[in-house]
Amino acid sequence: MSKRIINYQQFLKGYRTGEFSVLVNKQKAGDFVMSKFADKHNKPAHLFWTWLSIFLLFPASIIFLILFGWIYAVGSFILGLTIRSAAGKSASQFVLQNMLENEDFCGWVLMHKGAIIQDKEGNDISLDFVEELSRKYEIPRSPKVTEKLAHDQVTNIEDLVHKYGKVQEEVSKQMLNKYPAMVFPTSLLPAPKEKVRKAINEAIRAMEYTNYTEDEKKKIIENLKAGLVFLDRFIKDEEAEKINSKLLNNKKYQDAIKKHG
Numbered sequence: 001m002s003k004r005i006i007n008y009q010q011f012l013k014g015y016r017t018g019e020f021s022v023l024v025n026k027q028k029a030g031d032f033v034m035s036k037f038a039d040k041h042n043k044p045a046h047l048f049w050t051w052l053s054i055f056l057l058f059p060a061s062i063i064f065l066i067l068f069g070w071i072y073a074v075g076s077f078i079l080g081l082t083i084r085s086a087a088g089k090s091a092s093q094f095v096l097q098n099m100l101e102n103e104d105f106c107g108w109v110l111m112h113k114g115a116i117i118q119d120k121e122g123n124d125i126s127l128d129f130v131e132e133l134s135r136k137y138e139i140p141r142s143p144k145v146t147e148k149l150a151h152d153q154v155t156n157i158e159d160l161v162h163k164y165g166k167v168q169e170e171v172s173k174q175m176l177n178k179y180p181a182m183v184f185p186t187s188l189l190p191a192p193k194e195k196v197r198k199a200i201n202e203a204i205r206a207m208e209y210t211n212y213t214e215d216e217k218k219k220i221i222e223n224l225k226a227g228l229v230f231l232d233r234f235i236k237d238e239e240a241e242k243i244n245s246k247l248l249n250n251k252k253y254q255d256a257i258k259k260h261g
Contacts (some may be wrong), residue, residue, distance in 0.1 A: 003123075003124055003125070003126050004119070004123065004125050004126070005125075005126045005127070005128050006125060006126075006127060006128065007127065007128050008103045008106065008127060011106075011117060011125070011127060012100060014119075014125075015100065018120075019119060019120065020117050020118065020119055020125060021117070021118050021119075021120075022096055022099065022115055022116070022117055022118075023115060023116050023118065024092040024095050024096055024109075024114065024115045025113065025114050025115060026088050026089075026091075026092050027218065027221075027222075028112070028113070028114045029088065029091035029092045029094070029095045029114065030046060030050065030087075030088070030091045030225075031114075031204075031225070032091075032095050032098075032105075032108070032109050032112075032114050033046045033091045033094045033095060033098075034046065034047075035105075035108065037098075037102060037104050037105035037108045038094070038095075038098050038102075038105060039094070039097075039098050039101070039102070042094040042097075042098070045090070046087065046090070046091055046094065049083055049086065049087040049090065050084075050087050050229070051229075051232075052080075052083055053080045053081075053083040053084035053087055054080070054084075054229060055080070055182075056076045056077070056079050056080030056083065057076075057077055057080035057081065057084070058080075058182070059175070059180075059181070059182040060076045060080070061073045061074075061076040061077045061080070062175070062176070063180065063253075064076050066176075066253070067252055067253065095109060095114065095115065096115075099115065106127070107127065110126075110127060112208075113208075156199075157199045157202050157203055157206075158203070160190060160191055160195070160196060160199040161199055161200060161203050161224070161227075163190035163191075164189065164190055164196050164199075164200070164227065164231075165227070167188050167189060167190060168227065168230055170188075171184050171188065178244065178248075179240075179244050180244060180247045180248060180253065181243045181244045181246070181247050182233055183233050183234075183235050183239070183240045183243050183244060184233055184234050184235070184240055185234070185235070185236070185237035185240045185241065186234045186235065186236060186237065186240075187237050188234070189234055193231065193234055196231060197228065197231055200224050200227055200228050200231070201228070203224055204221055204224050204225065207220055207221050207224075
């Protein structure tokens, strides 16, 4: 059975009447909320709740464990998980809302497999403007992604992402004794912050065209996305020094480190 093709107005009408449904990929929703096509008003809320969940899951739970005991640490961790789940659902809702309001955004999401449209029988529906949008924004559809990137460029991306991973590993080892506030000096990065961010984003996009299994792709992409979030913790050297020193010089924190060290 051939896939049914409709236009954007037919999609809107069909969704509102219940003829069509939209299934948003929760794993990718956050990326689309932060994309250039998305409503800018949704971005601050998504960033705030995402950062809050990460803070409660990792640095806050460790600090609570050291300063107040395991009950507070567990509470922080559970709250972080709850907020992360809620942030994911909220991002999916933002994506759906934007798809119903912005034709370009809708096409962008569909092309990058961020959502699928189905009819009542569960058949996938395609929109006629997706191919046109692909040409408009020169989005590579071919699996031969390496033909779009020079070999040296691919090598540089892999090298930079690998070096950044090593930096993550090193600062994580020094978290309690050197970076308790989980902010790090940008001078530790292997390249300017925005260059590292660009390399990670390019690596994520390229994963779609690799020969990895779907499970392997999902795991690698999740790690790369975590690296993007972690990257925002790198700030100006003097600011990082000031924030970390404030906690390191705290008497309770020092006593807790000695007690559990």
